[in-house]
Amino acid sequence: MKASDSLTWAEVNLSFLRHNFSQIKRLVEPARVMAVVKADAYGHGADTVSQALVSAGVDMLGVVSVSEGIQLRDKGIKIPILILGSFIEKEVKKFVAYQLTPTIFTKEHLSFFSSLNAEIGVHIKVDTGMGRLGVMVDEAEEFIFEVINAKNIRIEGIFSHFASANLKDKGYAKEQFLRFSSLCSSLKEKGIDLGLRHIANSSAILDLPETYLDMTRPGLLLYGLWPSDDVRRAIEIKPVLAFKTRIVAIKNLPLGWRISYGTTTTTKEMRVAILPVGYSHGYPRLLSNKGYVSIRGKKAPIIGVVCMDMLIVDLSSIPETSISDEVTLFGESISVNEIALLAETINYEIITRISPRIERIYIDN
Secondary structure (H helix, E strand, O other), X not given: OOHHHOOEEEEEEHHHHHHHHHHHHHHHOOOEEEEEOHHHHHHOOHHHXXXXXXXXXXXXXXXXXXXXXXXXXXXXXXXXXXXXXXXXXXXXXXXXXXXXXOEEOOHHHHHHHOOOOOOEEEEEEEEOOOOOOOEEHHHHHHHHHHHHHXXXXXXXXXXXXXXXXXXXXXXXXXXXXXXXXXXXXXXXXXXXXXXXXXXXXXXXXXXXXXXXXXXXXXXXXXHOOOOOOOOOOOOOOOXXXXXXXXXXXXXXXXXXXXXXXXXXXXXXXXXXXXXXXXXHHOOOHHHOOOOEEEEOOEEEEEOOOOOOOOEEEEOOOOOOOXXXXXXXXXXXXXXXXXXXXXXXXXXXXXXXXXXXOOEEEEEOO
């Protein structure tokens, strides 16, 4: 579908995606790269994004759930897929059927696989200081010996996750890495082959090269966004996604006229445009009366409350506008970071909240 066929759409530039991947790959070599494509590839469309990354040479894909992994297999993706999240016993046979790699970290996980008629490769997750999923680092060695002796299980990797590598102070991240690397060294001394060791996320890829180990796990960085303002700009990246819509109505409002829900009232005669996008599409309601969009290269302020399916912008400084004009909500002239700051959140949330109902238009230059 062409952009002109849609009222509201997201443009995803696959050439920019491959550019970002090549920049990351060059930086971390010889370490492998697992592309994190969970949450519908951070809102960019997991199927098409994964296929583009596979063609570019990515080594592995990471998703959070079994259903996400199955979706990619059904689209013909054949490279290894790691399920980074947890699972229930009823899903165990799907790992074998769809050749997905589970993450394990509890004794219950070991019992889940005991009844299988096939051996399965797993990655072990270690909690080195995040407090979420993972076997506690001081219990990990004992757990790993249990994994070795468990039925139908083969260790293919071990990993952990940084809690604060995006911060300027890397002290805690370095502490986590020391815990993880000490565990791996201890097990290696005991003759245990842990397979692929990985802990470096986007922030660590930029700031902590000592953490690359056997494989890295870029997520946000692949999509052309920085994890925070405190990370080093070690590579050149390009934002992959632009969220756009069109003007569907233009009207002149008199002085003292209500605008949208609530109490916002015009303080003068005002020319406004109505846009067919709102919080149901993933555009933040927190941008009511303080956000802005770009029309013909100029900023148009949002006035009134962002509705479920519409919002209103002030055209006072853009008199040349007309119905069907293209409007940039973010991307290109308005960065995702600008929107995140105004909405009092992070860029991760802005891109992942774009509704699946929004058409993704793929550009490949």
